[in-house]
Amino acid sequence: MIAHILRRLGYEVLGEAPTVRVAMDMIDGGPDLALLDIQLGRETSYPVADELARRGIPFAFVTSYSRQDLPDRFARCLLLSKPFGERALQGLLNELQQARLTGSAGA
Incomplete structure (x- = not known):
């Protein structure tokens, strides 16, 4: 569902990572930002x-x-609690884009 919303909002989705190993491999692809679920299996x-x-x-x-x-x-990191709506996700993405522009990773 999140990937579908992201694409509709104009974001390129590198993929979904069901494990830490897959996620680490995806980082090597140089994403601009990332959304993480805490539990991966x-x-x-x-x-x-x-x-x-x-x-x-x-x-x-x-x-x-x-x-x-x-x-x-990670106490100061951005966190979006499930369930959430598209507007909340868009707000989070806006904050992440701002963090990318200002260089404040893990916003």
Whole structure:
């Protein structure tokens, strides 16, 4: 559903990553920004978030987890809680684009 909305809004979607390994491979493709669900099967996306932050790629968590569930190092990251509507997703994307332009990864 999210990929469909993103495409409709004019974004290019590199794909979906069901595992940390796939997500890490996708980072090598040089995304402009990333949306991460915290739970990837039996893994969490925290190593992916760490790598995105290291590379200066803005990202946000899009998840059913709450902010209190995040490790302290991600306490200030953008988070969009499920369920959400298209308007909320567009607002998040606007914030991520702004972070990309200003160089504040992990916004």
